[in-house]
Amino acid sequence: MKRGVTLLISLMLALCLVQGVAAADFVESVADVDPASGDLAPGDQVIVHVIVKLTGSGDTTFDTDDELEAYTELEDPEWDYTILVNSQGIPKESTSRYLRLLGWDLSYPDSNEVTIDYALVGKVPDVTQTSDLTLYRLRQMDANGNIPSGGELLIERTVINPEDVDKIRDLREEQLEELSTSIDEYTALGVNVVQAGELYTQADEKIDQSKTASYSQANVLLTEAGALIEEAEGSLEDAYSAKLIDDAQVTIDAVNSDVNYFINNRSMTGDTRVTSIQNKVSLAETQMSQAKDFRDNKDYYQSRLNANEAQLTANEALTMSTELREEIGEGGLLPDFSGLGTYVIIIVAVVIIAGIGFVIYRRFNKWDELG
Template structure:
């Protein structure tokens, strides 16, 4: 029993020690970089200003067994740093990549306010490929080199390899050439390319500007150009799908006009040929609706497929309606009787027979009157 209690107490003590070592003894209160944003190019000067406030460990402002290590990957670093105790301190200077401060230099009674003010000036290193570089890294390290939770502050920035920028520019020039060809092709098809043309010009201007800009600026310009090219390509696809939909709609409207003529002007609402045309145009309208939905969802390929199908179906309906109008003629004031077939023949025969019978009857009646 006594061994069990001892074991539990030992575990609790170990947990307390782990928790005590798990928390960092500093927080950053200032972290500024100049340039403030964007990618960097080799040789570019960078200024980093960081102030960390020591938050304490036990009764001291910092753990005496730990150390505070600042590091940079910048070339030719110039460090100016000051340990401030109640806003007072002596500035120090170094050109090393590392600035290490021992815990004994940072541990003051926790009634004091202690902070460390770092100012770093350096140049961006040359890189063989575009990658992230540590401009400033601050770590709290214990005697074993371990870092407590929250015990690291890292400021990174992407550094551009000039060769990568040149490759991107070559790619953008290929893309802009292909875009020019697509715009010309769609123009020949009667597609409205006004928006794509405007985006093309903006992208082309940015590619030209990148040729005389710094590598970091060129990288931004070329990224913008890539976005504009993508927008122009999407605009072309949208405009092309829209044209196919509009063309099919014109054919559908023509067929519907013929159907209205057959029903209202020629009284052919029950004619099977008119019904067949109505069914055909209804299918075309369904395909048209699907084409519009795909276009709204930016699925331009499928939209074009459905619009083409709608056009083909509408063309078939138009051919049927055109042939029917030709067969029935203009019609004048009389309704069209074509399509009634056998019924018309029977009716005509009955009328003729009735007419002949009436004439014969009148003759016999006249003879009787004459005696």
């Protein structure tokens, strides 16, 4: 019994110690940044405008034990802020990175509408590497520094390190030079490089434009140039695969033309030599079909491998068909006896024997006539 009472009391104490999850006493209603988008560079001026509405905690608009802390990493910050109670308030200023408002200054009966209007102007600081910069951060914190659920508003933007931009430009110029070499090599192989050449020109123009643009704009231009170079490289790979596939198709078509000749012009259907050629060219067609599928999936390396295999197999089939044409000749007006094998030999032997017999018969008859 005592154990049961002790357990019940322990559970009640535990429940008393459990607190509900605290929620923020504000919501964002306006959050604007100028410039509105894009990366920033050291020295750029940034303007941030934020309005938050207090949502209340219990019977008041804000918890008196908490505070609102605004913060920025911008240099030389200039804050203009106003606590508006029912649209009325007195503007104030600050030049600190941190701007704190106590709960007592924000706590009003919940019948009131309380908003805080923050206007911030600052300059992007120098950075040693490209990284994210906190333009504006607003936190609700209790006496222990804890932040309730939804109690933080954060606005960040990437800041470009000028040295990184210069390094990226050097990299793009190296990539462009490599692309030029690839275009020359593929041209020598007979590959269609028209599209790759156009993309090369576009990338080159963007790299040149980046040399006189602001660092943030230069970063955008160099990113676009990188995408164009990558697209050009893909275009070359695609065009090369297409050429290998087309070349294999030419050889396959030549073999199929020979097979049609053997079957339709020389009546060699079922001839084992023709069947072997048909099997070989069928394998080449399968390999070429696989090459096309890999090309469609942009797996250009595998596409080229299969196209080369198709070409080798088709070459073997063409060699077989060429040798067979030379073996049987062009045929002329005489029917083709190739493939008849033993039957031809037997027929020829019978004709020869019959001819010899006829000659002997004539001689015997001639002797009889002479007596």
